[in-house]
Amino acid sequence: MPRRRVSGVGPTADEALLRALYGEHGGPLLGYVLRLTGGDRAHAEDVVQETLLRAWRHPEALTGRPVRPWLFTVARNLVVDAHRARRSRPQETEIDDEKVAHAAVGADDIDRALESWTVAEALAQLSAAHRAVLVETYYRGRSVAEASEALGIPPGTVKSRTYYALRALKLALEERGVTP
Structure with missing residues (x-):
């Protein structure tokens, strides 16, 4: 459960962590995910948001190791999982096979x-x-x-x-x- 602000005084430690992570790693992470998703910005932003959410939910995973490789691995896994999920469901709309192949780096x-x-x-x-x-x-x-x-x-x-x-x-x- 997220921590709440006490009497509206400043951001909580969780908010500060999330802001620091996004400030330091958000740009490179978005660029990386854009390459993985074949330039689909909306999907890339969703993946970055989910990646940071997972970092927020599991702050213990960030201690004792470099943060950026962990974030990039989580993002890559999210992109791969989404790609596999799309492949396992019946096709609802026509998908350009070239874009899908490019997304699965x-x-x-x-x-x-x-x-x-x-x-x-x-x-x-x-x-x-x-x-x-x-x-x-x-x-x-x-x-x-x-x-x-x-x-x-x-x-x-x-x-x-x-x-x-x-x-x-x-x-x-x-x-x-x-x-x-």
Whole structure:
């Protein structure tokens, strides 16, 4: 049962949580769901609303883990469930098969997107020096010598920073529940 305001003084903790979740994750969540629903904005807004409602009903699910991947997983499950429900009922109106196929995005694409966000959040936790060396060596595919020149540091420093940056990244990912 939702908590009510006491004598009209400010929002309740639940309202504040819901507003904070929507403020921080609403835009990216809506964009993600729009892609899953093939651009059906009304359906996407309903899915975002239901996702936030589930977060409000189960605040314990948000503690001890990154919030955005949980929200994206719930939203994806809602879209998939709605798609399956439509397929299991007799067709009332003509549906464009191409749109339906587009709405049922493969789990691999979704998992890749969630992993990308998780890695980006973990990278953001690293120091600027560690992040820079990983960007040069892994994302830009530069050799140690090229990264050394681009960053203006000795090659030995590039090697050691890469080693320690990878260790820090691994720890940050493990904190988010990503395991090898």
